[in-house]
Amino acid sequence: MDAKRVGEAGLQGWRAKVAEAVATPVARRSGLADDQVRAAIGALFLALSVVYVVNAVRQLAGGR
Numbered sequence: 001m002d003a004k005r006v007g008e009a010g011l012q013g014w015r016a017k018v019a020e021a022v023a024t025p026v027a028r029r030s031g032l033a034d035d036q037v038r039a040a041i042g043a044l045f046l047a048l049s050v051v052y053v054v055n056a057v058r059q060l061a062g063g064r
Contacts, residue, residue, distance in 0.1 A: 011042040019045075 019041040023034045
């Protein structure tokens with residue numbers, strides 16, 4: 001699975017709307033393509049979700 005697909009996996013529902021709204025302005029300023037910006041935003045949301053789940057599992061396990 002390539003990085004673009006992983007990033008886009010994090011874009012569902014309201015997250016996709018956020019990425020769509022900011023992708024073009026950010027792409028214009030950064031020199032990246034729109035789909036690259038959306039993939040990066042998706043990857044960020046996906047990483048935040050993983051961190052949330054890991055912390056929840058730690059709390060359930062009595063770690064913190």
